[in-house]
Amino acid sequence: METIATILHADLDAFYASVEQLLDPSLRGKPIAVGGGVVLAASYEARAFGVRGGMPGRKARELCPQLIFVGGNFSHYQRLGDAAIKVLDDFTPVVERISIDEAFADVAGCTHLFGSPREIATAIRRRVRAELGLPISIGVARTKHLAKIASQVAKPDGLVVVDPGTELAFLHDLPVSLMWGVGPATKARLAEIGVETIGELARTHSGALTRLLGPAAGEKLAALAWNRDPRKLETRRRAHSAGAQSALGQKPAVAQVIVPTLLHLADRVASRLRAKARPGRTVTVRVRFADLSAVTRSITLDQPISATTMLAEIAGDLVRGVLADHPREKTISLLAISVSHLWESAELQLDLPLGLADEKRRPGSKKGLARFGADRAIDKIRERFGKQAVGYGTVALEAARSVPDEFRELAEKEL
DNA sequence: TCTGGGGTCCTAGGACCC
């Protein structure tokens, strides 16, 4: 049976940094970092000095004294990321977007219109460069996993097509760290048994792999190492959870810190849930202590919720439980709230019932309806006047936020 | 010198039901 490689993985190169260099030509060819306290993205010129995303700004400056920090034109990131995906959409409806700057596309159904996968990939790269001014790398292969690896190999600004006959020859010389699912921990474990390339992984006895990584991960990695990847593109998948977190520096674990922070986080999460009518049943909190160790607590309710104050109260109960179990911890460095088990209802706007869930959970409380009304009022004002128009203003989050809200929103997944 | 923020998936043990 003859098969050809039709899966494309397209990935914009150093995306935020490239956008900044596009908008300000004086930055081109120079080492730049988007962000300030934390490096959100680094240009290739900066990466040559070892600067990486997620790195503290101070460390980045040490590595690269001439590094230029730029503020971040967040609305342009969203616009240009969307525009690049739209170019893919012009060729095929089978597009799975992974993030703001990355997507898979299957062109099996459109080669009769636009030519071979290689020709389509070339055309996509040319259009993104000509119309948007951005470099984009593309990998083409028979499987998602291999296409993704090919695009990594193609960077920066390249195209790599892996023909079916050459798959294992291409794959087996590469380091295991390029594989999807192999991070620092797995890489270190594999190194313990002398496995550093994908080929060495492929030749490793499955029993040894299972002992090392567990049955699921072991079998999955073994399959990927032989380019057996059964995953199809998923064009429309819904989010399974929504959350928000806030790094606090080093703060005392007291109500004056915890309550307003949780209210702020609950507001961020619950307003998103309400906007898409996707309340959720499971509430999870995460508390990180001074030494960066972290603990989670969760509870699954009978009814889904999306009311801000209800969520904040449940989160508060959970956090108090964590602190009660760790009485020696007096300082916290991060709080997070996440809601999962999201309601799958296709309804666009439920008018009432979400507030009523509160009543069910806490019989006798008469606050459910009133809270629902308050949420609705805030949502409506924000719809008309913007997010900053109204909120939980008592939130004394002087927290000079290390990451601007606009950046948070870019990372949010569509619910 | 202690890395931000938004997500997904897997594991393992316990509860509970059939």
Next chain:
DNA sequence: TCTGGGGTCCTAGGACCC
């Protein structure tokens, strides 16, 4: 009554990805 097996849900933690 005791024992075994399978399935599902919940919780906590870990690893990973962008």
